[in-house]
Amino acid sequence: MKKNVRKAIIAGNWKMNKTRPEAKELIEAIKPLVADAGCEVVVCTPYTNLETAVEMTKGSNVRVGAENVHFEKSGAFTGEISADMLTEVGVQYVIIGHSERRQYFGETDETVNKRTKAALAAGLKPIVCVGELLWERECNITEEVVGRQIKLDFYDVSAEDVKKCVIAYEPVWAIGTGKTATADQAEEVCAFIRSKLADLYGDAAAQAVTIQYGGSMNAGNAAELLAKENIDGGLIGGASLKAPDFAEIVRAASKG
Ligand code: PGA
Numbered sequence: 001m002k003k004n005v006r007k008a009i010i011a012g013n014w015k016m017n018k019t020r021p022e023a024k025e026l027i028e029a030i031k032p033l034v035a036d037a038g039c040e041v042v043v044c045t046p047y048t049n050l051e052t053a054v055e056m057t058k059g060s061n062v063r064v065g066a067e068n069v070h071f072e073k074s075g076a077f078t079g080e081i082s083a084d085m086l087t088e089v090g091v092q093y094v095i096i097g098h099s100e101r102r103q104y105f106g107e108t109d110e111t112v113n114k115r116t117k118a119a120l121a122a123g124l125k126p127i128v129c130v131g132e133l134l135w136e137r138e139c140n141i142t143e144e145v146v147g148r149q150i151k152l153d154f155y156d157v158s159a160e161d162v163k164k165c166v167i168a169y170e171p172v173w174a175i176g177t178g179k180t181a182t183a184d185q186a187e188e189v190c191a192f193i194r195s196k197l198a199d200l201y202g203d204a205a206a207q208a209v210t211i212q213y214g215g216s217m218n219a220g221n222a223a224e225l226l227a228k229e230n231i232d233g234g235l236i237g238g239a240s241l242k243a244p245d246f247a248e249i250v251r252a253a254s255k256g
Pocket of ligand 1: 013170174175176177178214215216217235236237238239
């Protein structure tokens, strides 16, 4: 199976940005610019904007994602949101294990695994984030780190379910820093992730999984990254907050 049979997915990760009126404005601007996209387009917004985003994108080709999900169905988990709460609103995707969650909110591979399984059980498509720290790259253990994350984050997830997941390779040193991994560096790790999936789930499942690159992807560098065999899309932070830039990345992915 080749790259062109996998679904190319460009997802915006808005992080903690945009009030509701601002979100409306951004979605209104994005919709016409990506209307003829040849790839899947997703906007992952803060919880408070999800309902607005779902309403505004009805009948369009833009899908809506959340930025996290809790693994329990309900209960005494102050501040958390369950998978059922997201699907009920009409959310289809959810980012899990973003490095900012791991770094600032104590997210571990164990909780990423639990969240991934809960999301799958509810019918959400998880975008599971993995990636090494700068010093881990400098110590030459990138593959060890990312391989471990893949193994733990997908523990006890079936091959059938893995195919429903998106994996975002996001080197932590490239996120929000303006320092993009080179296309070759990104491809090397994305290819490694696919080989790790093949070890765990067999070649057919590995070839079916969409693997995104994330970390300072922008309108200028997207085409080169997305041309690589194992880079099927992007998880876009900063550049997803500007409609023309986001649309340019979508265009690059549409050419594939
Ligand atoms: P960035 O963020 O594009 O601003 O580097 C990417 C991400 O954190 O998903």
